[in-house]
Amino acid sequence: MTDYDDFADAYSTDNDSNLTNGYYERPAMIDLAGHVHGRRILDAGCGSGPLSAALREKGATVAGFDASAKMVELARHRLGQDTELHVMDLGEPLPFADESFDDVVCSLVLHYLKDWNGALTELHRVLKPGGRLITSVNHPIIHKMIDPKADYFAITQRSDTHTFNGQTATLTYWHRPLHAMTDAFTQAGFRLTRISEPPFSPHTPKELLPPHMQGRTSFLSFLFFVLEAH
Numbered sequence: 001m002t003d004y005d006d007f008a009d010a011y012s013t014d015n016d017s018n019l020t021n022g023y024y025e026r027p028a029m030i031d032l033a034g035h036v037h038g039r040r041i042l043d044a045g046c047g048s049g050p051l052s053a054a055l056r057e058k059g060a061t062v063a064g065f066d067a068s069a070k071m072v073e074l075a076r077h078r079l080g081q082d083t084e085l086h087v088m089d090l091g092e093p094l095p096f097a098d099e100s101f102d103d104v105v106c107s108l109v110l111h112y113l114k115d116w117n118g119a120l121t122e123l124h125r126v127l128k129p130g131g132r133l134i135t136s137v138n139h140p141i142i143h144k145m146i147d148p149k150a151d152y153f154a155i156t157q158r159s160d161t162h163t164f165n166g167q168t169a170t171l172t173y174w175h176r177p178l179h180a181m182t183d184a185f186t187q188a189g190f191r192l193t194r195i196s197e198p199p200f201s202p203h204t205p206k207e208l209l210p211p212h213m214q215g216r217t218s219f220l221s222f223l224f225f226v227l228e229a230h
């Protein structure tokens with residue numbers, strides 16, 4: 001199991017300005033969210049709150065939660081005492097009324113869950129009818145790219161090691177095939193409106209791009225969904 005408490009500071013610092021989060025995942029989520037002025041948004045697995053901060057700058061009202069107490073502490077520092085933040089697990093009952101959010105954003109969290117049904121049912125419950133779940137996960141092709149002998153169709157655990165701001169951490173995820181993701185969304189009452197494999201930001205500093213990526217616009221890392229609650 002991955003506990004972000006063990007490397008919260010290092011992860012947060014890295015995430016703020018690295019290629020994968022700062023110039024790819026977060027800009028893509030902000031782009032998919034579009035016009036959010038006046039919308040009430042729940043950031044599920046908010047980490048230290050960089051996406052919440054960006055959405056708030058665009059005029060949204062945000063609330064968030066994360067399983068890691070240290071990440072929530074960092075989010076509180078970033079977002080201020082007035083922001084509603086909780087330490088809790090996605091998958092457990094959420095302390096929000098039915099139909100209380102216009103959107104839920106969930107960046108890079110679902111792949112930590114073996115079972116998506118309980119989590120998605122709760123996120124659907126707190127969304128207004130027509131509200132959106134905008135989410136990113138590990139692209140399922142990565143499992144086969146890293147381990148060509150792996151069974152793509154099995155929901156299985158895999159781990160990899162990253163260095164965040166000089167600190168090494170092992171992340172353990174649940175791989176699931178694409179159809180299992182879309183089936184889970186549909187079963188929880190969502191309609192799929194968009195699957196995205198977005199480019200990285202055109203503002204990415206050249207020195208962040210490995211040499212083989214110079215001249216390209218995209219790389220394989222995450223898969224993004226926009227879903228509508230009905």
Ligand SMILES: C[S@@+](CC[C@H](N)C(=O)[O-])C[C@H]1O[C@@H](n2cnc3c(N)ncnc32)[C@H](O)[C@@H]1O
Binds near residue numbers: 047048106
């Ligand atoms: C890759 S980080 C992304 C953080 C944030 N969404 C962002 O994009 O900056 C994944 C986050 O998910 C949180 N997380 C993992 N499993 C969780 C769960 N079951 N419930 C709530 N948060 C979880 C971790 O603590 C961590 O903060």
